[in-house]
Amino acid sequence: MDQLDILKQNWQSQTGNAPQFSKEQLGGLLARKSSSIVKWLFIIAIIEFALFIVLGLFSHFGNEENNTVELIGKPFYYGSMIVHYVVIVFFIFLFYKNYKNISTSQPTRSLMNRILKTRRTMKWYIWYNLVYMMVVGMIGAVLIIPNDPRISEVLNSPNFIGHETAFYATFLGLTFVMFLVMCVIMYLIYQLIYGILLRKLKRNYNELKRMEV
Template sequence: MDQLDILKAKWQSQKSDFPQYSKDQLTGLIAKKSSSIVKWIFYIGIAEFVLLTLVNILMMDSDQHDKYIQILGGNLYIGSYLLSYVVILFFIYKFWMNYKNISADQPARMLMKNILKTRRTMRYYIWFNLIYVMVFGTLAAILVLFNDPSMTPMLESVEFQEHKVSFMAKYITIMVLFFAVFCGLLYGVYSLIYGILLRKLKRNYQELKKMEV
């Protein structure tokens, strides 16, 4: 049982053995706990951004980097990276603002609203990453098929020309399924990392809602 559970139990019992705790004191404690959770979300977002940057730097130093740019097209390659960086920075900013907006001296209803806002921001962030991987991953796989020089002999073969439509349908289906499975695994990782924090925020919200009734 953590500090909030102990304080809540004492507040609910209100026995003479314990000091009298007000609803404002409980709200302040929940606000502090919620602020700590949101701060961890902000830190994890920063860590993810740093990790993404390091991976991109390592990829730029590899021999395959120029080949990938040529295959995918410079505009798409650079545009996809710029989009990911801009959106991640935007969400990091939102996490920071959510953290700043949670304070111990704010009314319970305002605290509840900010907790819901934080949970909603986190869900948007997770879904953006999943959709980004799904869309750009599938598109990149299709471009590799048509723009990779190593694929030219196969594309020019008589067998491919005779079954072009069915081959493309199977190839796209396989790629969609592959990235769907990958996104499922990624969602599992996000659920493990962020899910614990989001469940704690939900618990804090429910505690505040009980006190407001």
């Protein structure tokens, strides 16, 4: 049982002879715990951002031939990466701003709004990453088809002449399923990492809401 649970029990069961715990005390503790949770959301997002940069650089420079870049084209490859990094930096800024805006001295209603805003921002962040993976992955698959010599070799073989449309549909269908599975796995990872913190924020919000009643 943490400090918040103890203080809540004392506040709910206090009598005239017991030490009196005010709403301000409980609200202040909720604000400190919420600020700590938002700080961890901010830290984890930075770690995730740095990890993806390292993996991206390793993938790019680790492949001497840079097949992926050549197949999908440098404009799309570098353009999508730049846009993605800019958006992620923007989200990190929002997390930092949310963290700085949560104060132990702010009114309860204001604190509740900050918690709701933080939860919305994190949900947008999660869904942006999932949509980005799916959209960019599928566009990349479409760009690869006419540029991959292995695919051209298959299409020019006697068995596939006249069946190009079926091949494209099958290739894109399998690619879609592959990225869908990847998105589901990433969603589950996000739920494990960020979901725990978001549930704690929701719990703090519900406590503040009960105090307002």
